[in-house]
Amino acid sequence: MLVPEIDRGPPVWFRNDHFASASNRNDPRQFPVTTETPPETSAGRGRSDTTFIVGAVSIAHFLSHVYLLAYPPLFPLIGAEFGLTTTQLGLLVTAIYVPTLVLQLPLGELVDRIGAKRILVTGLVVTSLGVSLSGTAPTYWTLLAFALLSGIGQSVFHPADYAFLESVTDAANQGTAFGMHTFGGFAGFAAAPVVTGTIGIQFGWRVALPTVGVLGFVYAAALLVLAAPVYKRQIDARESSVTADTDVTDEDGTATLRATVAGLLRPALLFVFAFYFVSMMAIVALQSFTTVFAVDLGFSDSAANTVLTAYLVGSAVGVLAGGPLADRLPFQWVIVAAFGLAAVGIWYSVATAATASLLALVAIFGLVGLLMGIALPARDTLANSFSDAGSTGKSFGFFFTGLSLGAVISPTLLGALIDARSVFTAFVAVGGLLIVAASIVVALGLRARAKRG
Structure with a gap:
């Protein structure tokens, strides 16, 4: 007897509802996107x-x-x-x-x-x-x-x-x-x-x-x-x-402050903070040192800026493409796939550096930029899935503090690595940062699956 194949969708631990916390389980943002028109929310969107x-x-x-x-x-x-x-x-x-x-x-x-x-x-x-x-x-x-x-x-x-x-x-x-x-x-x-x-x-x-x-x-x-x-x-x-759901009667605000700190220090939110920190280190490194990479290969400053421009244009195009992808596909998979492929592209540019032409370098970094851009809307959708109702500003403030920290540290740390070793070693490390960031997303999924039994 032939049994019709059932489309079970993505692996269960990577479905969006597995990233929902108990406090926002009813938030429609937490569940996989379907082809049905979503109902109007209470806010009357x-x-x-x-x-x-x-x-x-x-x-x-x-x-x-x-x-x-x-x-x-x-x-x-x-x-x-x-x-x-x-x-x-x-x-x-x-x-x-x-x-x-x-x-x-x-x-x-x-x-x-x-x-x-x-x-x-x-x-x-x-x-x-x-x-x-x-x-x-x-x-x-x-x-x-x-x-x-x-x-x-x-x-x-x-x-x-x-x-x-x-x-x-x-x-x-x-x-x-x-x-x-x-x-x-x-x-x-x-x-x-x-x-x-x-x-x-x-x-x-x-x-x-x-x-x-x-x-x-x-x-x-x-x-x-x-x-x-x-x-x-x-x-x-x-x-x-x-306001009606989160009324606090503690006049001195001490209980509210403790609750805020405790809420932000939940393991899942710390994982997201770390994800923003690590991924931003890679992004800023690519923005800061791509021209250095090209110049070290013997290209002129003008040619090096062309490579950087290819990366930035690719990123902008990727962002536009990544938004609909984050709506239609499990956003966790979008991040993991995009960062993983971008890391491969960076490592390939290092491996072929000795024989790379300007056209090849422009193509590689344009593709890396495209992949990085694709991941960004999915990144923010992932972060929003951890924001409790009424706490979006606070949650994103916390996550983007990690992003700012990565932006401040990355140029100094990677610049020191370039001075101590070489720009090629630094770019191998940048690819590694992207793999670490993707691994954090995978760890979040595995943790959610374990909690659900």
């Missing part, structure tokens, strides 16, 4: 509201990344005026990132308490203010202080952005929304050198920074007004529900 919020938040993310790279294209001009060393110029970038290590988690908690819109608008104003005031800096130390101020504003974007996105998406479209948001950031990185560099060359760096900075003020005002109706329909309804 509408297609037009979702499109508006995803677009609005992605533009804010675009501006955030423009401001992250506002200074480097102007380094020759700033350095010449103040007589700065390369190390002193680099500290301007460090000053932007340092506040995110300290502030993302408490700001994420604040997002969960008072809402994402107000925090996002405030952060956009603060980071725009820091960049704008930089054009008036009379000394290097004043400029460094303004860069630090810009970094304080930067600290709000990830907790607020993801809380906004989570409030208007579900399992059917969340990966796509996260992909568009990430693409906005990549577009900002691409636009920053063109915009600030061009204005700086034509009119000077003291004109370029305020000119770019004013864009943030304009958009913050527009977002404050235009997002208000959507905010009332979507976010306020969700926050009211969360």
Whole structure:
């Protein structure tokens, strides 16, 4: 007797529902995507509201990344005026990132308490203010202080952005929304050198920074007004529900603080923190040292920048493709497959370095960038599956603290490895970091399976 084959889907431990915690088991984001149209949630998510919020938040993310790279294209001009060393110029970038290590988690908690819109608008104003005031800096130390101020504003974007996105998406479209948001950031990185560099060359760096900075003020005002109706329909309804479910009567807040810390130190969340930390070390290393890799092979600076451009363009395309993949496939498999193949590509570039042509190198790093980009929406979908209802800002603040830590440590650590050994040894290590990151995702799945018996 012939028995019809039953499609059992992916291995049971890799299904999305195995990553749900007991507190958010009923969240539709936790379960595999089906072809059925998902029901409307209690927040009343509408297609037009979702499109508006995803677009609005992605533009804010675009501006955030423009401001992250506002200074480097102007380094020759700033350095010449103040007589700065390369190390002193680099500290301007460090000053932007340092506040995110300290502030993302408490700001994420604040997002969960008072809402994402107000925090996002405030952060956009603060980071725009820091960049704008930089054009008036009379000394290097004043400029460094303004860069630090810009970094304080930067600290709000990830907790607020993801809380906004989570409030208007579900399992059917969340990966796509996260992909568009990430693409906005990549577009900002691409636009920053063109915009600030061009204005700086034509009119000077003291004109370029305020000119770019004013864009943030304009958009913050527009977002404050235009997002208000959507905010009332979507976010306020969700926050009211969360507030009713999580009312705390401890007046001094001690119990709330203990509960917050205990919740974030759950083993599963620490695994996700480690995943963000390790994967970001690999991403920043590729962004920072791909040109060094190409130059060490004997290619010119211009050719090396072509290789880096191929990687960045591949990443941007991959992000757009990765969003729908995260919606349609188990996002854990997307991460493991993409990171695993990217590691193979990096190791292949090292193994064939002696005979590699420029065209081959461009193709390899373009493919590596594509794979890295594909993994990013799935990465954020994975993280969101561990965010309890009403705690998206806090959870993403915690996870992106790991990301910021990886971004700060990676250039120094991998740079030291390049100095001590070689750039090829460092890139072998970068491939290893991707395998470690993929292994963390596998470990999360195995742990979830073991807990379910």
